[in-house]
Amino acid sequence: MSIIKDKSPVLFFYNDSKKWLMNISKKEELHTHIGVLKHADAIGKEYGSRLMTNKDKYVYLLEPTMYDYIMKIQHGTQIVYPKDLGYIAARAGIQDGQKILEIGTGSGSMTSFVASIVKPRGHVYTFDVDEKFMKIAEKNIRRAGLSKYVTQTNLDLKTSKEIPVTEMDVALIDLGDPWVVLPKVRQMLKGSGCIFAICPTMNQLEKLTIALIENEFTDIESTEHIIRTIAAREGKTRHSFQGIGHTTYLCFARKAFFGRTKAKATTKAKATTKAKATTKAKATTKAKATTKAKATKKSTKN
Amino acid sequence: MSIIKDKSPVLFFYNDSKKWLMNISKKEELHTHIGVLKHADAIGKEYGSRLMTNKDKYVYLLEPTMYDYIMKIQHGTQIVYPKDLGYIAARAGIQDGQKILEIGTGSGSMTSFVASIVKPRGHVYTFDVDEKFMKIAEKNIRRAGLSKYVTQTNLDLKTSKEIPVTEMDVALIDLGDPWVVLPKVRQMLKGSGCIFAICPTMNQLEKLTIALIENEFTDIESTEHIIRTIAAREGKTRHSFQGIGHTTYLCFARKAFFGRTKAKATTKAKATTKAKATTKAKATTKAKATTKAKATKKSTKN
Amino acid sequence: MSIIKDKSPVLFFYNDSKKWLMNISKKEELHTHIGVLKHADAIGKEYGSRLMTNKDKYVYLLEPTMYDYIMKIQHGTQIVYPKDLGYIAARAGIQDGQKILEIGTGSGSMTSFVASIVKPRGHVYTFDVDEKFMKIAEKNIRRAGLSKYVTQTNLDLKTSKEIPVTEMDVALIDLGDPWVVLPKVRQMLKGSGCIFAICPTMNQLEKLTIALIENEFTDIESTEHIIRTIAAREGKTRHSFQGIGHTTYLCFARKAFFGRTKAKATTKAKATTKAKATTKAKATTKAKATTKAKATKKSTKN
């Protein structure tokens, strides 16, 4: 049985919009507009129990989930929302043991979510250039107990010539101009590795899709995810009056090799710049494709 | 670098609706309406490479992700879709090390997805009564390489008096009448543990919500998830003409204790039957609540 | 050219959430938090012109459309929204010359919209029992200049034995329990006339659909309508962050005669009560259907 102790993390839950995530501290009180609670009263209780405030309101003592940590991060900074995070995990098949590259740590919400899934044998390598955000992210990741599974680096992958990591299973990009880092991301991803970019605008989806083709990615998919809350009540079930607006679009793809022999492709990938990618794309003319096709056919005959 | 060998799993990918997931078998050929491929030609290639069929079509050799395994299961049986699975994982905060209860194994798609996240230290305990489906699920879970993390049991939790597992972090219910097992699920869940039910109809959401309140669950949330595909193309970006219809609604909640002392709550929970739950709910009148409230207040003063 | 005069209706438009609909009154001023405007300054201007407030904000002088009248009604009372009204008009094919029955006048938003389409040769017969609302509706309909095309009656069609109108082209029902009036609505509708009910909950859709079948309606369709606003801006086009929530579901159907000869059907329709409808529905067993089918076949052979 999970009993709350001093220092235990607790989500004080009144309802979905009034909830407070904190660690129990014996002598502290929680002051809210629905009344006051003593932390000490929570100690010794099982998670799920409830306390009553001095204003006669019940507050539940819940064991925080990753969702609660993410929604806490939400206050004050921009986050990737659970509805979008969930699809990223499911579509890219993120799982225990994977190595994840993240470009644009932001407040660390996506970092934490992904780390909680790939741990204990996997790892998240996350890069950002904003010192202030990096500190916020570090705090958020630590609070969720995931620091061990995350390496934060202050490095601008748009300009750096360094290839800090390789053979990544999945790359997550949260930049305004994700196409800029594509050639570099290719070098860090393993063959057929997955990429996901957070694209708030349609223009980003469009530009990125063009760049993904140029950079030899396949299985490209752009989606948006709408979550609708339903007020289920006896005899009066309907969708909620409160609508949930746009958060972001998502762009997914997988690293491929466009018909070159393995050895050459690798060499080429290393040298890839945006300009070259364009040239290469142009060079993939029908004529060339046909020649190669013949060669392939021949080999399949042998 | 990940090189394809004999016996390696490969997703032969032409496009999103034409793809084949199988293990490489040196002497086999893949026969499709876009042409024929020899498995042998894939051996030695890096994942992400492509082969050309004898009809001049390129097919990519992708390393299968959990998504690919789930979508493969889809053929012929009903599955929980990635858009819904993703939200389940994100909302319940499923992560490495958790113990998951699943009632209604079905074809094993949700089982596999969840197992891939909780491994290696977590486990999925899944229950079903349909022998035929249990075999299909077993095959699907094995193919995804997850058998080690899943225990499949043929047991009807609607009628059985057995409590086969306890202290589960999350319970997933995929039954036509999820409310029937709620009292039992309570006993198997840890305090403030999460529940998710797959509810294809609004009537199920409504009935389940009522039962969740009766059975002392909190943070109840019903949602639906709409995924819209966007055709991102230069100068012509728009949503896809093909719409994606209804799959299921989802109902989430967390196990709570409604104002009883911990000890009593546990006893009561064990004895709970549907009939009793109803009576109890009725008895929670304002008067009673007020009395209890006073008692609680007194104790918080001490 | 449309020039604004004294008494002309004008929509003072600053943006979609700050706009004021009123008639020009030579000596009045419009006082808003974006500044003050003199009505007199609008006189003599062409519709579409703009004035500047004393706080340097531009306000456009627009000629009010039916949409503006409806959105004005919105303040303070519940309305049927344009997205839903539009579908009602398009699906039922509402047009000039039709006779419309409305049960539940409410604030008169749907009444006004429909009257603006069926005029000058059509008419709306609207019924309500709430004196207070009837006065609000009357004012709203008059303001939109449509009183001539609307007859408002204080009559409870749920209990009254009167059949105040017949041969209606379309019936619009905005009641909490629309199924109660169905037998009566049948008598007022012409053959194959259309019905539309405003149903905010799924339970209403379900109950009404069952009742529509019992009462011999066909082409039954339940829908919901989601409007999403798009912020189209150079290089940054995306859906709006602000979501628009649930308003209502809509239920459509057309009056049919279930396999009876014309003469009988009419007689029966007059006598129809809810109880009878149920009995009748039950009586439509396979056996009976088969017998009738044979008869029909015979006649088609002749």
Added chain:
Amino acid sequence: MSIIKDKSPVLFFYNDSKKWLMNISKKEELHTHIGVLKHADAIGKEYGSRLMTNKDKYVYLLEPTMYDYIMKIQHGTQIVYPKDLGYIAARAGIQDGQKILEIGTGSGSMTSFVASIVKPRGHVYTFDVDEKFMKIAEKNIRRAGLSKYVTQTNLDLKTSKEIPVTEMDVALIDLGDPWVVLPKVRQMLKGSGCIFAICPTMNQLEKLTIALIENEFTDIESTEHIIRTIAAREGKTRHSFQGIGHTTYLCFARKAFFGRTKAKATTKAKATTKAKATTKAKATTKAKATTKAKATKKSTKN
């Protein structure tokens, strides 16, 4: 009572995807895969009655609505869908007596819908350049009995210097490049008249919005409309499994005059070319705006 006669239009309705719209012709038969019906058997029946085919299927004899005419047009050509048409009517406040300009007649579905609303005192002026489509549209409009209220003209408003109509209440544009005709549309619209453009892509919305601002339109709104069908059945109510995909986005605006005196504005509008519009937009710098603002303020003081 509406009785079906020889030559009467009838929608033979089996279900939403199997329905046939035609005029009764005494000696004809309707041959379908659900059996054969003799037109003669419909004569003398009330609309709403049903006939049985020789395969024992019931078919309802419905009086066609404008919706039925539009959905019939759908077969073989692209149409604007009722969900979108309805919003156009409701948002622009289309009603009896209005004069409507349509650029891009297409198959005449929007033409017919709008004509059915503005008749008998209003009129639709529609322009297209494709002779083949104009003939299709003519047939569709005639079948719906609306020829009297529509003037079809073969004229390319993109290039023509002619201003064939003026003082239009509403302009509907269904062109791939709606921005090209904006200066011309301005001249044909009355002050504060409404414009609606059918824009299947996000790129069109973006380009058009920029052009609308340049061409002095206000109240600009881009929307998309999602219709979801609900299968309402006893105890099993849910959204339909079949999703309805993207049709088009819609862009709405109203003609305004940006702070110029009425006379000047008109002159300018006439002279407007695309190039000029751009220059003008650039010139509207903050500095200039301020100057103008002062001038306007002065005049309002006098």
